[in-house]
Amino acid sequence: MxxxxxxxxxxxxxxxxxxxxxxxxxxxxxxxxxxxxxxxxxxxxxxxxxxxxxxxxxxxxxxxxxxxxxxxxxxxxxxxxxxxxxxxxxxxxxxxxxxxxxxxxxxxxxxxxxxxxxxxxxxxxxxxxxxxxxxxxxxxxxxxxxxxxxxxxxxxxxxxxxxxxxxxxxxxxxxxxxxxxxxxxxxxxxxxxxxxxxxxxxxxxxxxxxxxxxxxxxxxxxxxxxxxxxxxxxxxxxxxxxxxxxxxxxxxxxxGPAEGNHLPSSAPAEHIDVLRRCDLFSFCTYRELVQVAAVCQAREVPAETVLFKEEDLGRECYILQSGVVEVLRGGVSLATLEPPAYFGEMAFIDSPRRSATVITKERSRFLVLSRNDFLRLTRQDSTLATKLMWRLLHHLARMVRQTNTLVISGTATMELDDDSVSELK
Structure with missing residues (x-):
């Protein structure tokens, strides 16, 4: 149409x-x-x-x-x-x-x-x-x-x-x-x-x-x-x-279009706005945001829609424009995300299997950036590539630090448990 x-x-x-x-x-x-x-x-x-x-x-x-x-x-x-x-x-x-x-x-x-x-x-x-x-x-x-x-x-x-x-x-x-x-x-x-x-x-x-x-x-x-x-x-x-x-x-x-032709009045501007607020694109100029928006697909899905499941092959990153999604692993809720959160970004790196399941909790809208379009953008514009890869590295570094904190905390808890057992002996 x-x-x-x-x-x-x-x-x-x-x-x-x-x-x-x-x-x-x-x-x-x-x-x-x-x-x-x-x-x-x-x-x-x-x-x-x-x-x-x-x-x-x-x-x-x-x-x-x-x-x-x-x-x-x-x-x-x-x-x-x-x-x-x-x-x-x-x-x-x-x-x-x-x-x-x-x-x-x-x-x-x-x-x-x-x-x-x-x-x-x-x-x-x-x-x-x-x-x-x-x-x-x-x-x-x-x-x-x-x-x-x-x-x-x-x-x-x-x-x-x-x-x-x-x-x-x-x-x-x-x-x-x-x-x-x-x-x-x-x-x-x-x-x-x-x-x-x-x-x-x-x-x-x-x-x-x-x-x-x-x-x-x-x-x-x-x-x-x-x-x-x-x-x-x-x-x-x-x-x-x-x-x-x-x-x-x-x-x-x-x-505006002729009378009777309804058109969402601010869709292009809204797409740019959600990208501006998204941490992944925080270093981008307006021109670079326009480049990204041009290759993103807009999707709207109802509540309780499974966007992807654990072990699915990942080829897309989702930027949440409106709504709420829940992230689960092994049936356990890990996080609830709201705009302008993004998820699935590891698909940009090596197309891994999805590590979690993501379900919409209410009607939600997304901008979806595919791995192929991401790679094409970064090949065409080295400055944009540097900015996006820097933000991805920053995000991954934060995840590593959080994981280290959890590992250290878990190790300390295990040591305390061992000490308690020794005292009982």
């Missing part, structure tokens, strides 16, 4: 700024395809405007040619259809990169090279697939907070990630405009993909660095909440604060 779609509105504003004579940014709103793009042609190279415009047109042509993948995903979302949409989006970016590279020598000569950044959203149903290359940004605006869901491909951001600069030093660095990835500089490019489930009231903001160099995340909230996207106001604010670069801003806002 296809999901009931949200209604989406989109707005865009682009301006050359107060210093530059030409605008090398480009943007695209193709509502029929669900495709939204902001590109920043590289001002340091020749014909950046051509590069950014070509990126938009090639992306549109490629996505349109693969529209069947979008239709199938809308009709029945699955791991296979998700992978097909991701492959289509990645291929569109690579085709754009290759065509810009090939056109470069013809337009600029052997001594020139044109290039562009790219931030794109492909909306399929209520799932937004994002593609990111360069130092533009995509923000998710949800429940009064703005979250950056892309990471700048810039020299200073790389230095921050490696601990060579603090975020404050990076903001003041002279070389902060040096980027490490762009379309067209080489025949192919590494693209960051992410998917975000949208709910009513959510908005996505795509912008060039001409906007985010002057505006922080908190500056975005008021204008976007006005109901008309706020793009003109945001571009005006960037101009007032300097406007030294071209400025482009695109906002797409999700509203």
């Amino acid at each position: 296809s999901e009931r779609e949200l209604m989406v509105q989109a707005w865009a504003t682009s301006d050359p700024g107060r210093v530059r004579k030409h605008n090398e940014d480009s943007w695209l709103i193709e509502a029929e395809l669900g495709l939204y793009i902001v590109c920043d042609g590289m001002g340091g190279f020749k014909r950046g405007d051509v590069a950014s415009g070509l990126a938009c047109s090639v992306m549109r042509e490629t996505i349109a040619a693969g529209k069947r993948s979008l239709t199938l995903h809308k009709a029945q979302r699955s791991a296979a259809t998700t992978a097909a949409v991701e492959a289509l989006l990645r291929n569109a970016v690579q085709r754009a990169c290759e065509e810009i590279y090939q056109a470069s020598s013809a337009l600029t000569g052997d001594g020139g090279r044109m290039g562009t950044t790219l931030d794109a959203v492909l909306l399929v149903g209520n799932q937004a697939f994002t593609a990111h290359v360069g130092d533009g940004r995509i923000y998710l605006i949800r429940q009064g907070e703005a979250h950056q869901v892309t990471e700048d491909h810039s020299l200073v951001q790389q230095q921050v990630r490696e601990g060579l600069l603090t975020p404050d030093q990076a903001r003041k660095a002279r070389n902060k405009n040096v980027i490490t990835r762009a379309l067209g500089v080489f025949p192919s490019v590494l693209v960051d993909l992410l998917s975000v489930d949208l709910g009513p009231g959510d908005a996505l903001l795509l912008c060039s660095d001409g906007l985010h160099n002057y505006l922080g995340a908190e500056d975005l909230l008021g204008p976007v909440a006005t109901g008309n996207g706020g793009t003109e106001e945001l571009v005006g604010m960037a101009n007032q604060r300097g406007g030294r670069d071209n400025i482009t801003c695109l906002v797409l806002a999700a509203r």
